[in-house]
Amino acid sequence: MLQRIQKELLIALSKTGKLKIRGMPRIMVYLFLITLVFSMWLFLYAWCENWKSTGKPDLVTLISFIACITSLSFMGAVGFFGKALIDKDNDGIPDEWEDKMGGNNNETRN
Numbered sequence: 167m168l169q170r171i172q173k174e175l176l177i178a179l180s181k182t183g184k185l186k187i188r189g190m191p192r193i194m195v196y197l198f199l200i201t202l203v204f205s206m207w208l209f210l211y212a213w214c215e216n217w218k219s220t221g222k223p224d225l226v227t228l229i230s231f232i233a234c235i236t237s238l239s240f241m242g243a244v245g246f247f248g249k250a251l252i253d254k255d256n257d258g259i260p261d262e263w264e265d266k267m268g269g270n271n272n273e274t275r276n
Contacts, residue, residue, distance in 0.1 A: 195251055202244075206235065 209231055217223045234240060251260050 195248060198247060 213224065213228060213231075250262050252262070253260050255261070
């Protein structure tokens with residue numbers, strides 16, 4: 167099981183070089199993902215500590231947490247965040263911001 171997770175992580179990391187997000191927006195995506203993973207790890211750690219101290223797992227809380235992170239609204243927010251930072255012309259400014267501000271629309275954009 168651990169080897170499969172490691173394999174999936176390596177595949178995901180190999181695809182990050184193909185992202186169309188460059189510069190500071192890419193750093194923002196990485197910071198968002200790091201914060202998200204850290205928050206999940208912190209919740210699971212606290213849940214395990216609570217289980218250890220009380221002797222009973224709080225399954226209702228765990229199921230609620232899993233339902234929250236797999237909900238459509240959560241996935242939609244993550245997708246919206248990622249889409250908002252795409253920079254197809256590689257000038258370091260997200261395309262959505264350029265469109266709203268009437269900025270640089272290079273020919274390389276599709």
